[in-house]
Structures are given as structure tokens and as C-alpha cells.
Amino acid sequence: MASPFLTQDFHVRWSTLDPIHIQADIGQALQAAEAAINRVSEQDRGKMNFDSVVLGLDEATRPLNESWGLVTHLDSLCNSPSLREAHHAMLPQVSSFFAKIPLNDHLWDLLETYSKTQEARDLPPVKKRALDETMESFRQAGADLPPDKKKRLEELESELSQTTQKYSENVLDSTNAxxxxxxxxxxxxxxxxxxxxxxxxxxxxxxxxxxxxxxxxxxxxxxxxxxxxxxxxxxxxxxxxxxxxxxIGRSEKWDNTQLVWKILRLRHEKAQLLGKKDFADLVLQQRMAKNGATALAFIENLHAKIASAFQRETIQLQEYKADHAAQTPDLLQPWEVAFWSERQRKTEYDFDEEELRPYFPLNQVLKGMFDLAEKVFDLRITQRPTIFVPVGQPSTASTRSTQEGPVEVWHPEVKFYEVHNEKNVHIGSFYADWHPRDSKRGGAWMNYLHMGAPPYGERDRRLHLGLICGNMTPPVDGKAALLTHDEVCTVFHEFGHLLHQLCGNVEIPSLNGVSVYWDFVELPSQIMENFCWERESLDLFARHHETGEAIPAKLFKKVIAAKNYRSASDIMRQLSFGKLDLELHIRHATTEGADLDQLSRQIVGDYLMPLKTENPSMARRFGHLFSSPVGYAAGYYSYKWAEVLDADAFTRFQKEGVLNNKVGRDFREKILSKGNSEDPAKLFRDFMGRDPEPMALLVRAGLG
Structure with a gap:
């Protein structure tokens, strides 16, 4: 197929996506996007309106975003030398192109000119927010800078893209080696x-x-x-x-140490170039926290509230090991912590995580999760037949959303699903890829290939096309893949992100789906994890893979009793990541040449269990922070920030019914469907009728 990365097929024809086409296709997409941007910026100022300016700008880059999205998606799931080479070849050009958009004087003049028109002043709230958010993102990207600084900013963006890509590859390669x-x-x-x-x-x-x-x-x-x-x-x-x-990311051939310092330095220079004290203040302008000081204070306040419980749990584990190993209490080695923690849990609660595994066959978990989505959120999820066709082989799979027949996938294990709402309207589809492979990056994630939107003007409904991926326990010898409870929580977490995307019903694509503030984006994902702990929802999917029986009452009681085992330690681990992230970006971005391990211990010493052998710094393999130009950099606190929101929000389900359809529809209509169309604090108030209760997280963890 000519130009396979440029096709607008809804069902992606993966067998045509040979890396040999990437450079030509992306080069063509770049040219088309540049021409489209020029048409927007050169339009008649006397005839401009919201659609031609704000929506026009979104639409100008959409085909490029979708084409390049296929490349980056394959890079994460089907990594190969040829793909990596083609990706490297085009990454600087793509990064430079997107960096140049807000630095385009004609485009910025267009936005400023339009923002002062009577139409702009009279825009309805959602359109006004889209204009404001667009202009703010332009300012943050350097639209107001003089020419010499704009040129340097372009260079920084290109360097960041290439350096973070190399960091990511080092993590993958050292893991696989x-x-x-x-x-x-x-x-x-x-x-x-x-x-x-x-x-x-x-x-x-x-x-x-x-x-x-x-x-x-x-x-x-x-x-x-x-x-x-x-x-x-x-x-x-x-x-x-x-x-x-x-x-990982530390051995000589794949050592990320210098890349960490380089990324921090580049980000810091970018922030200062844009008039901000540091990178945290830059990226948090359009977050709920607003600045680095607020985010850091949030982390430190939570730390202070659980420090004594954390110390108590540490001493209890040291004493437990000493008693059972007939030794005097002493510091543990890092390779002893998980082992003795699991033994202590079994002793105290007569509970072993493995007891739950037979009740969580992946297919049953997914079916139950989809049933829950139907009961609670009025969504119907149906699986489509799929076919895997090797690259270069002929295929007769369907390409359109309305077409019958199997849907192509990028690997034989991948599944494909369609999502319909209560009116049987097809709102989107998604792929699911759950098991590890050498060509696949670690972790679990959700993403989208097409941003959907409801009908608008003459535009028909645009369907969402999303994906969820993980590295869960694989099936063995043809038997069912049996998950741990932690893995089940991860599946539900990523499904929450997916629901946020698929239910997005904002007419302005740039405000739709998961395109929200990053310290709010984890609310829908984390609220879904709560359903993995409630008897009523567990009974929908937790069934023994051989007998079909639900989790016995005695075992369920043990699960709940052990739920908050070492909860302070679990929270402290996440806080340590957030603290390291913020401190590196706020206070140590230019401490290049310092001993990374020593500095990390200095930053998070009070957040870590004291050990006989110190762990090397997490920074070298911390993909959330360093695998992309921004990602969760200066934003890892978001997980705990949003956990305060989800712990509080889920109390509505607990009070009014875990599977209460009214509460679920409220959550869908007031949170999931709204994207970034309103301030997230208002969306939370609309759902709960009040502001968040700060203690909700600690109460749920048994610490409040």
C-alpha cells in the first residue's frame, strides 16, 4: 500500500505499516501539516472566526498527529532495529515542527487579533476555554519570545526529544539484556x-x-x-x-546517568528561557497545583502525616524478621524487604496473595469489568473478531468502523472492542494488549490513536480509537492467564483512563477525553481501582477459573483485613518518587556532575526504609520522568494528588451503592464526558457537591 502511515482508515491496517515507509510518509505528513498551518495563519483577518482559527489550528495538525502516533505506538509495542532507525531519523524533524508552531509570529498574531474581537469576547464558555487554553499553551511554548530565544527553544525541544528517546531505549535494552x-x-x-x-x-x-x-x-x-x-x-x-x-539504565552500555543530567539541564534552560524559575513552575501553570511550591508542599505535608506510621511499620518488619530468623533486630537488605513483608502479611492475616490468583483469570476479569461498565456507566462493550497479518502480507480485514469482518491487530494476542452508549450509538473502539514481549516496553498504559468528538456543525460524530496495554502474567501451557490482585487493579486503572477518553463528549477535540490537567487525569483511572476491593463489584468478575465459584467469604475477609497492611510504606514509596521528581527539577536541575545516587539519598532519605545496602537512584530507570520531553516530569505528585480526589469521590458510590447506576451516570456525565471543558475543581464539585476532603486518602488507608 502506498503511504500506509497516512491512511485515514479507522481500523488500522497494521500489516502495511512497514518501517521502510516511515521517513517518506512522515515527511509527506509534515509538508501537509505545514501547508495547513500556513493556510490558517494567512487567512483573511476580516473573515476569521472560532472555527477557522481555533478549530482550524487543531485540524491542521491532526493528520500528522495520527500518523506519527502510529510510529510511536509501534515503537512501544513492536520495537525493532529498522523501526528504531526510522523513528530516530524523523524524530528531530517532528519535534522541531511542533516546537515551531507556537513560535510562528503570523499564527500568534492571528490568535491575539482574534482574541480581541467581539466574537471572541462573546464566545460560550467551552469555546472561550478552548481559546484561552490555546493561547496559554502558546505563551508557555514561547510565543512572546524574541527571535533569538525562539531559535534556541526550537533547538532545546529537538534535543529533549532525542535525549529522552535514547533514555527510553536504554531502559528497554538493559531490561531485555x-x-x-x-x-x-x-x-x-x-x-x-x-x-x-x-x-x-x-x-x-x-x-x-x-x-x-x-x-x-x-x-x-x-x-x-x-x-x-x-x-x-x-x-x-x-x-x-x-x-x-x-x-536497568545503569550498566555501562546503557548508562542513563549523564542523560538524566542532560534532560534536567535542558528542561531548566527551557523554563528560564520562558521566564520561569524552574521546570516545575513552567509545566504546573496548567495543572491544579499551579506551581512547584504547592506540589512540593502537598508531598511534604502528606509525608509529615504518615512519617510515624511509616517508621512503626519499618521497625515491626525488622522485628518480625529477627524473631523468625533467630537474630537480633537489624536493618534489612533491599532483597529481603518484599520477602519478609509477604511472610509477615501471611502470619498476621493468614493471607497469601497467591490465594487470590485462581479467582482472576484475565478473560473473566475483562468480562466482569465490561459488565460493570454496562451496569454503572451505561456502556456496552463488545468484542470484534481479530486477525493478525504479518507485515507485508495481503489482508482482507475491515478498515472502516461500519464494515463487517475481522479487525487487524499488531500481534496475535491483541483484542479489539467496540463501545456503544445507552442509545446504542457507537462512540469509540479500542485495542487491548496485556502480556509482556521483548519488543514491548514495560509497565501499563492507555493511549489513543484517534481523538473522537460529538457531531459539530457539518461534522459527523468522530469516533474515539484507543488502546490499553500492560505486562501482566501471561498464560502458560494453553491455560488461562491468572492475574494477581495488584494486576487486576492495574487493568482497572488503565480501563479508567480509557473510559475517560471514550466517554469524552466535548465538541472541541483539544479539550476532549484525557486532554485534561495531569493532576486530574488520574482521578478516573484511580477511582476504578476501588471496584477491585468491593464485594459487590468483585462478584462480577472474581470467579475461580476451574469451579466458577466466587471468592469465599472467609478469604474475602482476609483480603479486606490485609488491605491496609503496610499502607504507610506504600504511600511513602509513591511520595518518595514525587519528592525526588520535584526536587530534581526545582533545586538540582543544574547540579550536573554530582553523584546521582548520593544526591537522591539526600533528597529522599526521610522517605526511604533504612537498608544495609543502599538502592541506586531510581532516576536512571524512571520512565515516567525521563522517557519523553515532558511526560510526568515535575508531575509525579499527580498520582497522590488525584488519589485524594478518588478516595473522596468513591465515598459517593459507597454511600449510594457501589453499582448504583445513578452515581455512575453522574460520574460519566460530570467527569468522564467533560474532558477539559471546565475547571477540574468545578467538575469535582459538580459530582460531589463540595470541595475534596483532604483526609479522605488517609482515612481509606487506615491512617486517618
Whole structure:
């Protein structure tokens, strides 16, 4: 197919997306976008209106955004040398193009001129917000700068894109480069059978071992690594895996140390160029927190409230280990913390996380989650048949949303779903890709390939096209993939993001879906996690994979009793990430040359459990902060900020009914559908009838 990355097919024809087309296609998309931008900026000032200015600007870059989105999507899920090479070749040009848009004098003059017209002053609230947000984003990107500073800003954006991409690749490559092959089954003592089976299957897939003499392969991907750290009785095995994790982004060939300093320096220079004290103040202007000082105060205030509980939990774990190992209490090694924590939980609550796994087969979890979406939010989710076609092979799959037949996917494991509302209107579709692969980056995420919007003027409804991805426990030997409860919470979390996107019903695409302030974007995702702890909602999907029975009452009581086990430690871990993030961007962005590990310990010392062996800095593998030019940089506090909101908001469900359709519809209509069309604080008040209760998070965690 000619120019496959430029096609506007709703169902993406993945088999045509050969990396050899990327440079030509993206080059063509860049030319088309530049021509479209020029048409917007050169329009007759006497005839300009909201549609030709604000919507015109959005529409000018939409095809490029969608084409480049396919490239970055494949880079995350189907990484290969040829794709990486093509991505690298075009990344500077794409970054430079987007950096130049707000620096275009004619475009900025158009916006300023239009903003002073009577029509602009009389715009209805949503359109007025779209204009204001657009102009503010232009200012933050340098629209008011003199020519020499604009030129430097372009250079900074290009450098940041390339440096953060290299950082991301170092994390992926160093993760994939590590493996541990075990030939002696005795070393696996204590590991759940599910982890042993997965390690054996992984080794066999690599051609290692035989049925008579199996071998066991462990990697640094979460489903492989976590069971080792929590259950393996062989301390040397746990230590080896821990050492492997500490070398992600740190080993010589893939060392991210200097990249971290470079990224911080570039961001700081960008902020100062734009008249801000630091990068936190720059990016938080359009966040609920507004500035770095407010975000840092939020982190530090929460720290102060849970510090004593955190210290108490630390001492209790040290004493527990001492009692059971017949030793005097002492500091733990980092490879001992998860192991002894899991043992302590089992002792105190007679609860082992593995007891829940049989009740969470992935397909049943997904079906139950979709049933919940129908009951609570009036959404109907149906699976479409899919087909995987290798790149370059002919395909007869459907390409249009209204077309029958199978939908192409980028890997045989990927599923495709359609979403309809209560009026049976098709509002969007999404792909789901749940298991780890070497070509796939770690973690879990949601994204979109097409931004949808309701009908507007002569424009028909534009369907959302989203995706959710993760690295969950894979199926073994053809059996069901059985998830941990933590993995179930992650699935629900990403589904919450997806619902936020799919339910977006704002006529202005730039204000729709998840295009909201980043310290608000986690509210819909985190509120969904609450349904993983309620009996009424659990019964929709938590069913034993062999018997179909629900979680027994006795086991459920143990789950709830153990829910807040070491909750202060869990919160403190997240606060440490937020503290490190903000301090690096506010106070240490120019401390280049300092010892990164020593500085990190200095910053978050009071937030970490004291250990015999210090962990190297998380900064070298902290993709949220350093894998893109902005991402969650100076914004990791958002998780806890939004958790205060979700803990409070979910109390409405608890009071009025966990599966109460009225509350669910309220949440959909007042939060999910609104995107960034109104101030997020107002959206929260519209749903709850009041401002957030600051103590809600601590109360839920058993600390308030």
C-alpha cells in the first residue's frame, strides 16, 4: 500500500505499516501539516472566526498527529532495529515542527487579533476555554519570545526529544539484556507454582531445557521478577534479581546517568528561557497545583502525616524478621524487604496473595469489568473478531468502523472492542494488549490513536480509537492467564483512563477525553481501582477459573483485613518518587556532575526504609520522568494528588451503592464526558457537591 502511515482508515491496517515507509510518509505528513498551518495563519483577518482559527489550528495538525502516533505506538509495542532507525531519523524533524508552531509570529498574531474581537469576547464558555487554553499553551511554548530565544527553544525541544528517546531505549535494552537461567529446581523453593511454570515455559520458548530436564528463565519484567522477590527462599536468587533491577539504565552500555543530567539541564534552560524559575513552575501553570511550591508542599505535608506510621511499620518488619530468623533486630537488605513483608502479611492475616490468583483469570476479569461498565456507566462493550497479518502480507480485514469482518491487530494476542452508549450509538473502539514481549516496553498504559468528538456543525460524530496495554502474567501451557490482585487493579486503572477518553463528549477535540490537567487525569483511572476491593463489584468478575465459584467469604475477609497492611510504606514509596521528581527539577536541575545516587539519598532519605545496602537512584530507570520531553516530569505528585480526589469521590458510590447506576451516570456525565471543558475543581464539585476532603486518602488507608 502506498503511504500506509497516512491512511485515514479507522481500523488500522497494521500489516502495511512497514518501517521502510516511515521517513517518506512522515515527511509527506509534515509538508501537509505545514501547508495547513500556513493556510490558517494567512487567512483573511476580516473573515476569521472560532472555527477557522481555533478549530482550524487543531485540524491542521491532526493528520500528522495520527500518523506519527502510529510510529510511536509501534515503537512501544513492536520495537525493532529498522523501526528504531526510522523513528530516530524523523524524530528531530517532528519535534522541531511542533516546537515551531507556537513560535510562528503570523499564527500568534492571528490568535491575539482574534482574541480581541467581539466574537471572541462573546464566545460560550467551552469555546472561550478552548481559546484561552490555546493561547496559554502558546505563551508557555514561547510565543512572546524574541527571535533569538525562539531559535534556541526550537533547538532545546529537538534535543529533549532525542535525549529522552535514547533514555527510553536504554531502559528497554538493559531490561531485555538481562536473564537468569536456573537448572536446579531446588533453588525455586518457595516460589508459587504459577511462577515456576511461567519460568519453565519462558525457557522452553527460548529453546532451553527439555521436558525431562526443564530449565527456568527469569527476566526483569514484572510478572517474572516480583514473585522471586516476594517468595523465593533462596536469598542469593533474590539478590541476583535485585542486582539485575538496579542495573536497568545503569550498566555501562546503557548508562542513563549523564542523560538524566542532560534532560534536567535542558528542561531548566527551557523554563528560564520562558521566564520561569524552574521546570516545575513552567509545566504546573496548567495543572491544579499551579506551581512547584504547592506540589512540593502537598508531598511534604502528606509525608509529615504518615512519617510515624511509616517508621512503626519499618521497625515491626525488622522485628518480625529477627524473631523468625533467630537474630537480633537489624536493618534489612533491599532483597529481603518484599520477602519478609509477604511472610509477615501471611502470619498476621493468614493471607497469601497467591490465594487470590485462581479467582482472576484475565478473560473473566475483562468480562466482569465490561459488565460493570454496562451496569454503572451505561456502556456496552463488545468484542470484534481479530486477525493478525504479518507485515507485508495481503489482508482482507475491515478498515472502516461500519464494515463487517475481522479487525487487524499488531500481534496475535491483541483484542479489539467496540463501545456503544445507552442509545446504542457507537462512540469509540479500542485495542487491548496485556502480556509482556521483548519488543514491548514495560509497565501499563492507555493511549489513543484517534481523538473522537460529538457531531459539530457539518461534522459527523468522530469516533474515539484507543488502546490499553500492560505486562501482566501471561498464560502458560494453553491455560488461562491468572492475574494477581495488584494486576487486576492495574487493568482497572488503565480501563479508567480509557473510559475517560471514550466517554469524552466535548465538541472541541483539544479539550476532549484525557486532554485534561495531569493532576486530574488520574482521578478516573484511580477511582476504578476501588471496584477491585468491593464485594459487590468483585462478584462480577472474581470467579475461580476451574469451579466458577466466587471468592469465599472467609478469604474475602482476609483480603479486606490485609488491605491496609503496610499502607504507610506504600504511600511513602509513591511520595518518595514525587519528592525526588520535584526536587530534581526545582533545586538540582543544574547540579550536573554530582553523584546521582548520593544526591537522591539526600533528597529522599526521610522517605526511604533504612537498608544495609543502599538502592541506586531510581532516576536512571524512571520512565515516567525521563522517557519523553515532558511526560510526568515535575508531575509525579499527580498520582497522590488525584488519589485524594478518588478516595473522596468513591465515598459517593459507597454511600449510594457501589453499582448504583445513578452515581455512575453522574460520574460519566460530570467527569468522564467533560474532558477539559471546565475547571477540574468545578467538575469535582459538580459530582460531589463540595470541595475534596483532604483526609479522605488517609482515612481509606487506615491512617486517618
Amino acid at each position: 538481562w536473564e537468569l537461567i536456573i537448572t536446579d529446581p531446588a533453588r525455586l523453593q518457595g516460589l508459587p507454582q504459577s511462577a515456576i511454570d511461567a519460568a519453565r515455559a519462558d525457557a522452553a520458548a527460548k529453546g532451553l531445557g527439555t521436558p525431562e530436564e526443564p530449565q527456568y528463565r527469569f527476566t526483569l519484567k514484572a510478572p517474572s521478577m516480583i514473585p522471586v522477590m516476594e517468595y523465593a527462599e533462596d536469598e542469593n536468587l533474590r539478590r541476583t534479581v535485585w542486582e539485575g533491577t538496579t542495573n
